[in-house]
Amino acid sequence: MSTTPPLGVTLAFFDAFIASNGGEAAFVGLTTAQVSTSFLMPTTAATKLSLVEQLKNDPCVQPARYFVSHAWKYFFLDVLESLRLFFVDKPIADHIVWFDLFCNSQHDTTIKPFSWWTTTFRSSIGAIQNVIMVLLPWDRPIPLTRAWCVFEIFATVSTKSAFHVAMTRAETERFADHVSVDTFYDMLGHVKSEACEAFRPEDKAQIAAAIVDAIGFTAMDNMVFQVFGAWMATTLQAKIASTSNVLQANWQLKLGSLCQAQGKFADAERLIDAAVATKKLCAGHDAAETLIAMERLATLYNEQGQFARAEEVLRHCQLGWEKLGHAETAPAAIIALETLATTLQNLGKFDDAEAIYVKCIAHRQQVSGDNHESTLVCKCNLATLYEERGEYRKASPLLTECLAASIATLGPDNPRTLTLKNNAAANLNYLRHFDAAAALYVECLNDSERLLGGDHPSTLATMNNAAANFAAHKKLTDAEALYTTCVERSKRVLGPEHPSTLKTINNLASLLREAEKTDAAEVLFQEALAISTKVLGPSHPNTLTTMSNLGRMYEQVGKLDAALALLVPCLASRRQVLPPEHPCIAKTILSVALLFEAKHEFTAAEPLLREYCALQTRLLGATHPETIFGRFTLAEHLVKSHALEDAEAIFLECAxxxxxxxxxxxxxxxxxxxxxxxxxxxxxxxxxxxxxxxxxxxxxxxxxxxxxxxxxxxxxxxxxxxxxxxxxxxxxxxxxxxxx
The missing domain is CATH 1.20.1280 (Monooxygenase)
Structure with missing residues (x-):
């Protein structure tokens, strides 16, 4: 591949071309394709050369510094405006572009072999090392639907060239006003390299074949997403660097949210913390924009497992909205209320969380309608609460309704739809419909890999869930293989100390325990416990989960003293950091009670079993399966301790x-x-x-x-x-x- 950049043209060349063909008025409303037919081809009809070759001695024809990727459906003047705006802060010596209209001959294009075009584009990009994609509109860009433009992105990445974006002034302002994680992923949700079109069907087929031979459509889509993710981050970093005060804080929030979505929690917390501090200083502690930023911080805390910190921040937000008199009406106040419900759910305060979810759903339905995205998200959150309480059948119709509405309104590839599909698969798993759940998980995983990439945190979460389905279905070999892949990718992408990595290690260890590979399981449990204790702290919920799982494994292999040495302090820590009626406390109480019983320490076991039964009755109700089985366990214990009259009464209640x-x-x-x-x-x-x-x-x-x-x-x-x-x-x- 040549390292000498091909000839390009300066921006002044565009101006001269327009002037020689009737001025800007003659170009208004014309696409690049129409400009080629009306002006370019008549100009080069005699020579059949490209305009650059025909005018190669013109001082405006020089080695190109940038390769321009654009759609020929664009208005020619919009493309030119985008390029002018892109170069406004760059040295004039850099204002030289390889522009296919001028740099390729537009005559006899149909007789050139496909390989000529691919070689020309790829070699030009490789030699120039800079690609500008004209993005119009930025959130539904036409180039991402055109096969040749997608091929140019492939060439950009494969030649390690820099990628840039150019937009008109109006589109740049619209980007600044509306850019968010949701709109960004919504844009990517409509990208499918396999579905891209070309003017000639044979071009589409050959480009598709070239992509399949090189990397495949899934990897191609992922490549597009990676390129645009990097562009988004770079653009936001430039905005932060060029602004100050509240405006800078706004850009910090946007970039922090993107980092959070990418699983870069440390960067996200640094950016969002800085934004909140600036908002408090410039606008006041209880200003609406400050409260909005604080809700964003609470969401991040939730994702990091810092539930108590999240609740504290959200309670302040709630008081702030009440002071402003907008607690029941402002959209941002309702969002904060929904986040509070999620936080309370994480803390095991289910009744309080349910009441808030129901209130928020009613508000969403009244203001936005039943099928609005915000209504669907809130309903889905309520469904997850039901599942956490063991009310799987109550959750099922909610999830089915939400998934159907999301596919119809947002599209099958929208990240929200993927999340809902993942949740629906989990519900099928809970209901023991393992085959249906497995099929839906495979679909989720394929979609997530195509849209987000195999290493994206959301893809890894789906992979984790799919492995859990295999485990529930007793397909332990398949589950182990998938968990192992997930651990390897998480360590590589997120790092060995990331909370998501530690959760996956814990899940793999639990699977190995179930498969009776207890030596391997013990090594992984101890690895996860040591790192989690160091990184998250000894009382973090994730640390205590791993401690509990390791203790239960020791119980499984008969190491009762080792199990008690972990589970007794685990119970004490959970009583300190979680509300008294949290499900994790109930489960640990039962585990410790059964250990005491196994050691024939009945006096220590009985009060714990009675506490467990009372707690489950309050949490789940007297007729819930877990409550019934808990009381049955108590009855069996009472038989062993010869309290037969109490045992008789409880056996009859269970039946x-x-x-x-x-x-x-x-x-x-x-x-x-x-x-x-x-x-x-x-x-x-x-x-x-x-x-x-x-x-x-x-x-x-x-x-x-x-x-x-x-x-x-x-x-x-x-x-x-x-x-x-x-x-x-x-x-x-x-x-x-x-x-x-």
Missing amino acids: ASALPTFGPSAPETKHFESAVEVFYLNRSQTSMKAKEWGDAARDLAALEAFGTTHPLSARATDALRVLKQHLPVGAPHKVASSTG
């Missing part, structure tokens, strides 16, 4: 609660009913051996009564008949011995 919860024929219901049968039969046999005939008769009568509402199994029916035959006639009560 009664199972009927409406699971159904009369469900395995869970049969399990509880069988436990009642075994309890009465065993106790009656014990009484008979002690010749306590009255107690035996009472238990057998109780079993018969139980059978009127819970049909007895054949085994229990036969045993009951046999035992009744062994009762003495009249079944006398127990005879007390005489002391006289």
